[in-house]
Amino acid sequence: MRNGSEAPGAVEDGSAWTVAHVERALPPGGAEKYRKARKDGTREFDLWADPYRAQRVARVVTQPGGGRVAAYEVFGGPAGEQLALITRQKAFTRGRIRARWSVQQTGQRAATGVKGRVFWHCVWWLLLPFWVFIAFGSPDVPRIPVRTRFRREGQRALDWRSDGLDVPSDGWDPRVLAALVALMSSHAGFVKDSWDDYRV
Secondary structure (H helix, E strand, O other): OOOOOEEEEEEOOOOEEEEEEEEEOOOOOHHHHHHHHHOOOOOOEEEEOOOOOOOEEEEEEEOOOOOOEEEEEEEEOOOOOEEEEEEEEOOOEOOEOOOEEEEEEOOOOOEEEEEOOHHHHHHHHHOHHHHHHHHOOOOOOOOOOOOEEEEEOOEEEEEEEOOEEEEOOOOOOHHHHHHHHHHHHHOOOOOOOOOOOOOO
16 A cells, blocks of 8 residues: 555455545654654554545544554544544563454444464564575565454454455444554554655
């Protein structure tokens, strides 16, 4: 994803559609201030119905506080009603080695998921010196496991992978799903570039 690019959605049969076009909402300090703030987990962007920015369908802002847990509010547009609260707990927090995500759409119970599997995380970190070595000769360094299976009340609710978001359950607002895709894509890790982390 890039600034002004599409936030895709995917359904269980593998088809895809464009939910929104995403754009960073830059602070008065511009891109450099945004990039500095994002290191602490801060994100702020708009979701537009079309690439010409004629109608904003949602906005994502970060609740103040920071720390190891970031909370993102998703608001609709133009009314500005709250659509969801999405939280991300960084890896190696509270005894957990994996990042933890939670999505609570307004009026529904939260769906939670953890990033990757413990075994593959351990393998990746054990091989980190090797990844650093090959990074000098190739940009294709394997990334930290990213698959995140969200569950709600014991049932599979969402499934995030590197190729998109699978939505096996009903009742999701497409704007919330688009916001989640944009957020998770913006936390690509230090090996891969994130769509919102660039200088212009």
